[in-house]
Amino acid sequence: MIELIDVKKRFGLKKVLQGVSFNAPRGAITCLTGLNGAGKTTILKAIMGLTPIQSGSIRIDGSAPHQAMYERIVYVSDQLTMPGRMRIADCFAFMQDYYRNWNSERANELLARFQLNAADKVNSLSKGMAAKLNLLMGLAMDADYMLLDEPFSGVDIFSREEIAAVFSSDMVEGRGIILTTHEIKEIEHLLDYVVMLDHGLITKQFASEDMRMEEGKSVVDVMREVYKR
Amino acid sequence: MELLFNNRDPVYLQVVRHFKERIATGKLQSGDTIPSRRELANQLGINPNTAQKAYKEMEEQGLIVTEGNSPSRITSDTIILGRIREELLTEAVDTFLASVNNIEVPAEQLLSLIRTRLEKKQASQSEQDQGEKGVT
Amino acid sequence: MTYWRLLNFELKRLALPLGILVVITTILQLYNAYSTANKEMDYAHRLMKVEHLSTMEQYVQAHGYFSYSSSFDELSWLILSIFICAAFIGFYFVFIWYRDSLGRHPFMTRLLMLPASRRNLYWAKLTAPLLVMLSLLALQQLLLPIGDSIYQSIVPSEAREDVPLQMLILINPVLNILLSPNIVALLLYYGTGITAVIILYTGILLERSYRWSGILAGLIYAAAAIFVIVIPLIILQSNYRYLMMETQLTIFYFVLLAAVSSISVWFSQYLLAKKFTI
Numbered sequence: 001m002i003e004l005i006d007v008k009k010r011f012g013l014k015k016v017l018q019g020v021s022f023n024a025p026r027g028a029i030t031c032l033t034g035l036n037g038a039g040k041t042t043i044l045k046a047i048m049g050l051t052p053i054q055s056g057s058i059r060i061d062g063s064a065p066h067q068a069m070y071e072r073i074v075y076v077s078d079q080l081t082m083p084g085r086m087r088i089a090d091c092f093a094f095m096q097d098y099y100r101n102w103n104s105e106r107a108n109e110l111l112a113r114f115q116l117n118a119a120d121k122v123n124s125l126s127k128g129m130a131a132k133l134n135l136l137m138g139l140a141m142d143a144d145y146m147l148l149d150e151p152f153s154g155v156d157i158f159s160r161e162e163i164a165a166v167f168s169s170d171m172v173e174g175r176g177i178i179l180t181t182h183e184i185k186e187i188e189h190l191l192d193y194v195v196m197l198d199h200g201l202i203t204k205q206f207a208s209e210d211m212r213m214e215e216g217k218s219v220v221d222v223m224r225e226v227y228k229r
Numbered sequence: 230m231e232l233l234f235n236n237r238d239p240v241y242l243q244v245v246r247h248f249k250e251r252i253a254t255g256k257l258q259s260g261d262t263i264p265s266r267r268e269l270a271n272q273l274g275i276n277p278n279t280a281q282k283a284y285k286e287m288e289e290q291g292l293i294v295t296e297g298n299s300p301s302r303i304t305s306d307t308i309i310l311g312r313i314r315e316e317l318l319t320e321a322v323d324t325f326l327a328s329v330n331n332i333e334v335p336a337e338q339l340l341s342l343i344r345t346r347l348e349k350k351q352a353s354q355s356e357q358d359q360g361e362k363g364v365t
Numbered sequence: 366m367t368y369w370r371l372l373n374f375e376l377k378r379l380a381l382p383l384g385i386l387v388v389i390t391t392i393l394q395l396y397n398a399y400s401t402a403n404k405e406m407d408y409a410h411r412l413m414k415v416e417h418l419s420t421m422e423q424y425v426q427a428h429g430y431f432s433y434s435s436s437f438d439e440l441s442w443l444i445l446s447i448f449i450c451a452a453f454i455g456f457y458f459v460f461i462w463y464r465d466s467l468g469r470h471p472f473m474t475r476l477l478m479l480p481a482s483r484r485n486l487y488w489a490k491l492t493a494p495l496l497v498m499l500s501l502l503a504l505q506q507l508l509l510p511i512g513d514s515i516y517q518s519i520v521p522s523e524a525r526e527d528v529p530l531q532m533l534i535l536i537n538p539v540l541n542i543l544l545s546p547n548i549v550a551l552l553l554y555y556g557t558g559i560t561a562v563i564i565l566y567t568g569i570l571l572e573r574s575y576r577w578s579g580i581l582a583g584l585i586y587a588a589a590a591i592f593v594i595v596i597p598l599i600i601l602q603s604n605y606r607y608l609m610m611e612t613q614l615t616i617f618y619f620v621l622l623a624a625v626s627s628i629s630v631w632f633s634q635y636l637l638a639k640k641f642t643i
Contacts, residue, residue, distance in 0.1 A: 012576075029276055050477055050643040052574075067638075071480035081475040084468070097370055098479050122470060168270045173277045189240045190276045209239045209279070218236030 001025045002047060002073075002145060002176060007056035009042060009200075016042050018200040019056065026144060026176040029167065029190055031219075033182060034197035035227060040180035041078075043197075044147045047178075048075045060145070071101055076138035078150040080130045084123030088116060088133060099141055106171070107140035114162060128159035135163060139171050146172070148179040152187075160186065188219040196226050232273050240275055244283035246317075248292065252303060253314045259307070262300045263293060367481035368488055375461070375493035382457070383497050386450050390504055393446035398512035401436040402519035409524065421524045430526035433516040437537040447539050450501045457494050458562055462569045466643070474643055483637045487630075491566065495559065502543055509533055549615065556622045557594075563629045564590045570633050574640035590625050597621065 002024040009017040017039045024030040032040045045051040047058055049065055058065055060073065082091045088111070095102045111118060114132040116125075125133060131151060138146055152160050166172065167190045181187070188208065195205040203226050208219050217225075232247050234240055251257040264272060266280040273280070284301065287293045291309045295301040304310065329339065409424050409431070418424050437443065465473035476486055509530050517525070534540045545551045567590075568583030575582060597618040600606055609617070 012578075028278060045643060048478055050474060050641075052640050052642065067482055068480050070478045075474075075478060077471070077474055079474075080470045081472055082470060083465075083472050084470050094374075098367065098481070165271070165274060168274045168276060170267050170271075170277070173267065188236050189234045189279070190274070192276060192278055209241060209282070212237055212239045213242075216237050220236060 001061060002178065003059040004043065004047075005057045005059070007043070007046060007053050007058060009039075009046060009051070009053045016200050017046070017053070020197070020200070020202055021056075022195045022202060022205055024145075024176055024178045024193070027174050028192035029172070029177045029179065030193040030195060031184070031187075031191045032178060032180040032195050032197060033184060033219075033223065035182060037199070038197040039200040040197060041149050044075060044149050044178065044180060047147060048073065050075075071099060071141070072143050073145040073147065074138045074141050074143040076134050076146065076148045076151065078131075078134075078153050080122055080125070080134060082122050082137075084121065086122050087118065088120055088122070089118040091122065091133075091137065092118070095137060095140070101142040103140050103142050107136060110136040110139060127154040128156050131155045131163065132159060135166065139166065143175065145176040145178070148177065150180055150182075152181055152183055164190065184219050184223060191219060194219050194222070196223065198227070234275075240279045241283040241286060244269070244273065244275070244280065245286050245290070245292075248283075248287060249313050249317055252292070252310060253317050257303050259303050259305045259310055261303045263303065265300060367479065368485040371476075371485055371489035372493055372496075375489050376496065379457075379493060379497050382453060383500065386453060386501060387504055389449055390446045390501065391508060393442040393449075394505075394508040394512050395515060397436055397442035398433065398515040399519070400442075401433070402516045405431045405435075405520060421521055425524055431520050431524050432526045432528055433513050434528045434533050434536050437533050437540070443537065444539055447505070447543070450498075454494055454498050454501075457497075458565060459569060461490050461494060462566075462573065466573070471643065477641065477643065483641075484634050487566075487634050487637055491562065495562070505540070506544055553615070553618070556619065560594065560622045560626045560629075563626050563633070567629045567633045567636070570636040570641065574636050574642055576642075590629065593625055594618075594621050 004023075005021050007017050007020045008015070020039070020043060022030075032043060034040055042051060046053050047060075047065065048070065049067070060069060065073075082094070086094070092102075092104070092107055095107075096104060114129075114136060116129060116133060116136070120129075122130075122133075131154070135148070135151060138148065151163055155163065164187055167177075167187070184191075191208050193205070193207055194211075196203045204222065206222070211217055211219070211222060232243070234243055248257065248263075257263070263269075266284050267277060269275075269283075270277040270280040284293065288295065288301075291304055291306060292313070293301045294304050334342075409421070409428075412418070412428065413424050416427065418427065465471065465476060477483065479486070513530065513533075517527070531546055534544050534546065542554050545554060564587050568580075568587050571579040571583040571586065573579070597614045600609065601614060
């Protein structure tokens with residue numbers, strides 16, 4: 001389980017996170033949602049040690065994150081994080097070199113599934129292909145947790161379907177997933193937990209099935225209530 | 230398998246209902262094997278946890294049985310299977326009644342209206358069937 | 366293991382610029398030898414015509430010997446080649462921290478997430494440009510005899526005074542620092558240079574961690590570090606200089622360099638591990 005306990009973060013004078021606490025269990029899909037600037041990406045980066053926090057704590061399966069742990073937690077950024085001049089095959093070789101849990105077989109399987117070409121250079125990829133390559137590189141690691149930043153942003157409808165299909169496949173089974181997005185509509189039936197953020201504060205968090213069962217509201221309904229105020 | 234979810238009812242209950250409808254209409258027969266929860270999640274585009282929850286619910290309701298490691302099957306218990314049709318119908322009628330409740334229509338008028346609408350629909354359906362046969 | 370992989374990775378990215386610098390340096394240095402020799406020969410022949418001298422010996426008797434070393438004591442192609450290399454490496458010491466953070470594909474994110482201590486990243490980014498610098502110095506050293514032999518092939522032996530290669534280095538103010546034959550001086554220069562790079566890295570990491578206020582902190586830190594290092598030089602200028610012998614001062618200087626470097630490395634690694642912000 002990934003736990004955030006009263007996490008606070010400032011950028012200069014701007015309070016980006018103002019005491020955020022939530023849990024994301026293993027084997028479930030947790031969605032961080034909120035308008036731009038709500039602090040979604042910052043939370044993922046803080047978990048990955050890509051940006052320091054001022055106070056509060058982050059625990060992964062009970063212990064503080066440390067560098068070696070980033071083999072068990074994978075971060076899929078909304079940008080490609082490989083040098084533009086690398087070919088996809090070079091990216092795979094790079095990952096193989098540094099990660100013991102890189103699963104080449106799955107990487108190649110996904111390459112075919114997403115119809116990407118191993119000889120293509122990173123900077124020649126379209127937005128949709130880049131998003132797929134990003135996701136692929138995350139999925140190809142046998143990790144316990146996966147953090148995905150806006151996996152659907154700038155992605156066309158067909159790529160979106162392909163990406164959504166991954167979340168209902170055995171590739172994510174048993175993993176703890178945190179994803180950020182502000183486009184809930186098409187994936188809302190995939191989500192186990194929803195954490196809603198606004199200006200660095202959690203405004204609401206709930207289990208989506210409970211919300212439907214107890215209040216008869218969809219995640220989108222709740223979003224409307226929360227953000228349209 | 231196609232299933233369009235509405236987002237206001239729990240997804241797992243919608244999956245259970247989907248199975249019930251297929252059983253009631255005879256598309257799934259007693260003793261048929263059903264997909265694994267992985268396959269189901271994949272087919273319906275839902276989270277494997279939700280598929281798991283739906284199967285658990287169906288097991289609890291006695292709709293499906295799982296023996297050891299073999300795939301789950303539709304129960305051969307005819308009493309349970311018989312009840313499904315009844316349950317679905319009752320549920321549908323209840324929903325219908327709830328929606329006409331506001332109109333405060335007398336029972337007799339409602340029943341006769343239902344009868345005429347139903348006859349008209351059946352007639353147009355059989356016409357359509359005839360037409361289709363004519364083409365082939 | 367991760368360090369060697371990262372170093373290899375950084376060096377591969379430097380291969381192309383290194384190749385270009387090698388070509389530039391080689392061309393400039395050899396051209397220096399070639400053009401110096403030719404200019405001298407033209408000059409000699411012109412004078413011989415004017416003064417009606419028939420042989421080189423007569424010319425040498427009248428005007429003295431030529432020497433390859435004469436092209437080393439002035440601003441020349443040689444200095445230009447060194448300047449180009451130094452400018453590139455100086456630039457790269459900064460660029461190496463920014464090239465992965467800027468642009469559309471922030472590779473730094475990936476580097477920071479590698480499941481091994483970030484110290485490896487620091488050492489790789491420190492040593493890769495230093496290794497390139499050392500290779501260029503080795504090239505410089507290698508080109509001296511080659512340039513010399515080109516010179517000798519053009520200027521006949523009766524007209525030239527051959528000087529040992531060591532002499533060439535001593536004559537040139539820049540080479541005298543970079544390839545100094547005095548081991549203590551060499552350690553002094555290189556130690557100072559590497560310490561400067563280490564301090565620069567701390568400044569850059571402060572900027573990467575705290576942005577604008579980091580720049581200010583970096584400048585203050587650098588000023589403080591430089592002040593500490595120059596203490597022996599201040600002593601040397603002061604009335605207290607007689608309290609210490611030169612060797613003592615040198616040792617003191619080395620101790621200060623080592624101390625400032627160690628603190629800077631530790632501080633940089635702390636910033637990279639805990640404060641670096643993407």
